[in-house]
Amino acid sequence: MKYIEPHGHMVSRTTDDYQAMALSGCEAVCEPAFWAGFDRSSVDGFYDYFCQLTDYEPKRAAKFGIRHFSWLCINPKESEDPMLAKEVLEIIPEFLKCPTVLGIGEIGLNKNTRNELKVLEWHVDLAAKNDQLILVHTPHLEDKFKGTKLILDVLKSDSRIKPERVLIDHVEEHTVQMVLDAGFWGGMTLYPESKCTGARAIDILETYGSDRLWMNSACDWGVSVPLAVPRTALEMKKRGWLSDQIENVIYKNPIKFLSQTERFKL
Amino acid sequence: MTRNELLDLYFMDSRAKLIDLAAFLDRIEKAEGEADFRLAAFRKALTALENETPSRAKDVLMSLSDPSVEPIEKAPGKGAVGAYPGETK
Numbered sequence: 001m002k003y004i005e006p007h008g009h010m011v012s013r014t015t016d017d018y019q020a021m022a023l024s025g026c027e028a029v030c031e032p033a034f035w036a037g038f039d040r041s042s043v044d045g046f047y048d049y050f051c052q053l054t055d056y057e058p059k060r061a062a063k064f065g066i067r068h069f070s071w072l073c074i075n076p077k078e079s080e081d082p083m084l085a086k087e088v089l090e091i092i093p094e095f096l097k098c099p100t101v102l103g104i105g106e107i108g109l110n111k112n113t114r115n116e117l118k119v120l121e122w123h124v125d126l127a128a129k130n131d132q133l134i135l136v137h138t139p140h141l142e143d144k145f146k147g148t149k150l151i152l153d154v155l156k157s158d159s160r161i162k163p164e165r166v167l168i169d170h171v172e173e174h175t176v177q178m179v180l181d182a183g184f185w186g187g188m189t190l191y192p193e194s195k196c197t198g199a200r201a202i203d204i205l206e207t208y209g210s211d212r213l214w215m216n217s218a219c220d221w222g223v224s225v226p227l228a229v230p231r232t233a234l235e236m237k238k239r240g241w242l243s244d245q246i247e248n249v250i251y252k253n254p255i256k257f258l259s260q261t262e263r264f265k266l
Numbered sequence: 267m268t269r270n271e272l273l274d275l276y277f278m279d280s281r282a283k284l285i286d287l288a289a290f291l292d293r294i295e296k297a298e299g300e301a302d303f304r305l306a307a308f309r310k311a312l313t314a315l316e317n318e319t320p321s322r323a324k325d326v327l328m329s330l331s332d333p334s335v336e337p338i339e340k341a342p343g344k345g346a347v348g349a350y351p352g353e354t355k
Contacts, residue, residue, distance in 0.1 A: 035344075077344050111341035112332075141346035145331040173324040174331065194348075199276065200323065238275060240267055 001243070003229050003250040005029040006258070007106075007135075007169060007187060007216035010057055010068070011049075017219065017226040018064040024230040027251075027266055028067040030258070031057060032106035032135050035077035037221055043087040046074065050091070054098040067266060069258075071105030071135045072096070079110070079119035089122055096130055102261055103127065105135025106169060109147040112139060120154055128160035133261050135187075136168045138175065141194060148175040152182055165260055169216070170195055176208055185257050189218040190228035198232035202239055205249065214253045307349035328355045 002025045010018070010031050021029070031053060040046055053070040061068035072095055074088040095101055107123040109116045127134045136155075139147035151168065155161050163183030171179050171186040172195065179186045188204060189195040196204070201215055217228035225231065229250055236246045258264040267275075294305060307330055314325035332350045 080341050110344065111346075112337050113341045114337045114339060116341070117337050139346065141348045142330055142332050142350040143346050145328065146334060149335065150337060172327055173321075174327040203323070 001025050001230065001233060001247065001250070002027050003233065004254040004258075005217060005219075005226075005229055006214050006254045007032060007189065007218045008226065009034055009218070009220035010061065011052060012221035013219055013226060015060070015064075018061060018066060021226055022064040022066055024227055026066055026230075028069065028254075028264075029061060030069045030071065030102060030254075032071040032137070033073050033075060034106060034137075034220065035075040039078055043084065043091060046088045047091055050095045054095055054100060058100050067100075069100045069102050069264060070098075071102050073104050073107045073123055074119065075106065076108050076110040076116050076120070076137060076139075079116045080113060082115050082118060085119040085122065089126055092126060093130065096132065099263055102258060102264060103133030103135065104130075105133075106137035107134065108137035108151055109139050110137075110143070112143055112147045112150060117150065117154065120151065124154060124158055124161060128158060133258070134161070134166040136166060138168060138170045144170070144172065145174050148178065152178060152184075155184070156182060167214070167257060170218075171204075171213075172196060173200070173204065176204055176213075180208060180212060185212045185214070188213060188215050190215055190232055191218065191224055193223050198228065198235045201232055202236055202241075205236075206239075210245070210249050210253065212253075212257075213249070214257065215250060303351040304347065304349045307351075307354070310354070311349075330354065 005021060005026050008029045008031055010029055033053060050072055058068040072092050074085050079085050104123050104127040107120055109120060136151055138144050138151060155166060167185040167187055168179045169187035170189045176186055188201040190198055190201060205213060215229055215232055217224060217226055219226040233246050233250050311326045311329040314322055314329055317325055330349045331354060333355050
């Protein structure tokens with residue numbers, strides 16, 4: 001069964017992971033810019049990282065027959081320093097010309113601070129000015145509910161932003177309704193210890209419908225499973241989902257959202 | 267799927283998680299020292315399992331969530347711990 005991994009931090013993964021994903025039917029992986037596990041000390045570190053995302057990583061993925069796309073931003077975990085954030089935002093437009101860049105992401109909030117909100121607004125402005133798709137990271141654990149509400153307030157207050165061109169990622173049972181009600185797409189992240197398990201993601205699909213939801217592994221350097229999407233597809237089969245219904249969620253839905261930018265081509 | 271089909275699919279896995287949960291609480295109780303706010307938050311979240319409507323997962327998540335609405339001035343760190351130290355819903 002073919003699928004798309006719409007959120008994977010492949011710079012943190014080995015080539016064995018690419019091979020396993022290719023063998024499991026992965027046709028494309030989309031990689032949002034994120035925190036490296038440590039704070040980069042200057043804008044130069046981000047420049048190098050954006051080069052890695054837009055130049056090196058697509059070539060590495062291509063060796064396994066997988067298309068690689070990326071999203072660019074300064075991650076919310078590094079948004080407490082507005083001066084650095086401003087410098088990083090200034091270099092992003094240069095990379096938006098790259099043929100595999102899908103838009104601005106994963107932007108959002110981490111600890112729901114005023115500086116994070118300010119940097120989020122700058123990113124939203126950058127996306128609006130450049131007519132880019134937006135991928136949003138919602139905060140972790142106890143901060144998610146509050147952060148999701150704050151993020152939705154920012155997006156809804158900007159009349160230039162079309163909800164159907166924004167995906168709010170890492171939704172769970174307490175945030176999915178508000179995201180879908182506001183007209184945005186939602187992403188469910190399949191993690192073993194936090195966010196959603198496969199079983200819970202299927203529960204959410206069965207409760208809220210699958211029209212504007214996708215699933216991702218968000219595999220990175222932490223506890224995560226690069227094959228979480230095909231594993232959940234198998235669980236969907238056990239739960240009685242038909243093949244075309246599964247394909248809609250793991251393949252056609254990502255294509256539907258991502259094809260809003262002409263750069264997404266399989 | 268029927269209730270029994272779901273039981274066939276998930277009972278053993280959920281049973282194992284339930285026993286793990288019980289063993290976790292036993293382990294905490296047998297250990298020394300004061301527990302921080304996470305244990306009380308955990309115990310409070312457990313009560314959501316007794317709710318009569320099929321929104322228990324949401325209720326547990328809300329019980330562990332920060333209910334405030336205003337952004338904070340400064341991040342206390344980068345990480346989250348999984349529970350909120352103040353009053354929750």
